[in-house]
Amino acid sequence: MSPTMTLLDRLWEDYASLNPQAGAIHRLLTAEGERVVNDHIALRTFNDPRVNIDRLASAFTAMGYRAADSYEFPEKKLDARHYEHADATMPRVFISELRIEECSAGLRQRVSALLEELPPTLPASPDFPVSGRPWSLGFPDYRALADESEYAGWLAAFGFRANHFTVLVNALKKHPTLQSLNVFLKSKGFALNTSGGEIKGTPADLLEQSSTLADKVDVRFNDGSHTIPGCYYEFARRYPMPDGRLFGGFIARSADKIFESTNRR
Numbered sequence: 610m611s612p613t614m615t616l617l618d619r620l621w622e623d624y625a626s627l628n629p630q631a632g633a634i635h636r637l638l639t640a641e642g643e644r645v646v647n648d649h650i651a652l653r654t655f656n657d658p659r660v661n662i663d664r665l666a667s668a669f670t671a672m673g674y675r676a677a678d679s680y681e682f683p684e685k686k687l688d689a690r691h692y693e694h695a696d697a698t699m700p701r702v703f704i705s706e707l708r709i710e711e712c713s714a715g716l717r718q719r720v721s722a723l724l725e726e727l728p729p730t731l732p733a734s735p736d737f738p739v740s741g742r743p744w745s746l747g748f749p750d751y752r753a754l755a756d757e758s759e760y761a762g763w764l765a766a767f768g769f770r771a772n773h774f775t776v777l778v779n780a781l782k783k784h785p786t787l788q789s790l791n792v793f794l795k796s797k798g799f800a801l802n803t804s805g806g807e808i809k810g811t812p813a814d815l816l817e818q819s820s821t822l823a824d825k826v827d828v829r830f831n832d833g834s835h836t837i838p839g840c841y842y843e844f845a846r847r848y849p850m851p852d853g854r855l856f857g858g859f860i861a862r863s864a865d866k867i868f869e870s871t872n873r874r
């Protein structure tokens with residue numbers, strides 16, 4: 610097994626154990642005779658130089674991933690970049706980071722306190738993308754962070770791990786459209802993110818996406834356990850470009866709404 614597969618497998622194991630719905634949907638599709646192909650894995654971080662996109666990406670670039678397109682989400686104060694592997698069977702890796710300097714003094718101070726607890730050798734470790742939460746966190750601090758930025762709250766509570774995996778809908782035989790897949794998932798009791806409509810993007814954008822709402826999971830804080838939104842499962846259908854190859858990038862205004870799948874409700 611290649612080291613790359615090992616990291617991706619570990620990201621999946623961590624993600625599926627934290628989020629029972631992901632494993633359940635994966636098993637449902639497999640039971641339908643589908644082969645589940647992973648379109649991309651998404652991770653989140655802060656733009657602090659100790660942990661920014663470049664640092665989080667290094668475990669992937671060491672395995673042959675290369676930076677592709679960049680994206681901006683000014684409203685959510687996020688930047689993102691996606692990485693691709695020369696081996697087209699490898700999923701894309703989508704990494705976003707929060708522009709800390711655009712946030713309030715309170716948020717900056719809280720994030721700075723978290724990063725003070727970061728083990729200095731962690732970002733250089735090949736395990737960094739699947740290392741989880743390397744700091745302690747009080748629930749009031751989580752709430753204050755999430756009140757200002759749901760993204761910051763999620764990242765503070767869960768740390769460095771997959772935020773979501775994504776099923777490539779093109780590879781499904783029984784549900785090759787998002788419309789059909791969404792009906793199937795809802796019939797099985799899964800709630801979908803309806804922010805911006807169930808399906809984000811259009812065939813003209815060359816990318817359509819939908820996602821579940823994040824599972825609620827128990828997280829341990831300094832002052833005990835609390836139930837908060839965890840991760841979600843995403844579904845993407847890609848369309849061919851004029852040259853016949855499938856579009857391989859992302860659409861910022863769609864991703865902007867997908868980020869809201871981990872909002873508290």
Ligand code: NI
Pocket residue numbers: 649651703773775843867
């Ligand atoms: Ni995604």
